[in-house]
Amino acid sequence: MASVTVFAELKLRDGRRQNISVHTENNLPALVDGIREVSGKVSTVLTELVERERARGGCADGEEEEEDSDEDDDPEDPLNSDLQPPAKRPKP
Numbered sequence: 001m002a003s004v005t006v007f008a009e010l011k012l013r014d015g016r017r018q019n020i021s022v023h024t025e026n027n028l029p030a031l032v033d034g035i036r037e038v039s040g041k042v043s044t045v046l047t048e049l050v051e052r053e054r055a056r057g058g059c060a061d062g063e064e065e066e067e068d069s070d071e072d073d074d075p076e077d078p079l080n081s082d083l084q085p086p087a088k089r090p091k092p
Contacts, residue, residue: 002026006034008042018045 004026010018020041024034 004031004034006031006038008038010042010045012049020045 002025003023005021005023007019007021010020012018020038022034022037022041024030
């Protein structure tokens with residue numbers, strides 16, 4: 001059976017590109033395994049980049065660090081907080 005290449009290209013913030021590829025057989029189970037392997041390699045590269053950035057002192061120029069919290073302590077547009085009774089339906 002023919003061999004195929006599963007390929008990923010990462011474009012880094014500085015404009016450089018990093019290529020990641022895996023050679024695999026040309027059948028579905030092998031392709032799925034190849035995709036998983038490329039995904040794992042991409043994850044490893046991205047983790048290393050994040051760790052290097054953290055060691056450098058945080059975010060890149062002009063970027064703000066986002067919080068992981070889903071809670072909004074100070075919402076920009078507060079919702080109507082007045083409690084109202086539920087609307088009553090007329091009896092038939």
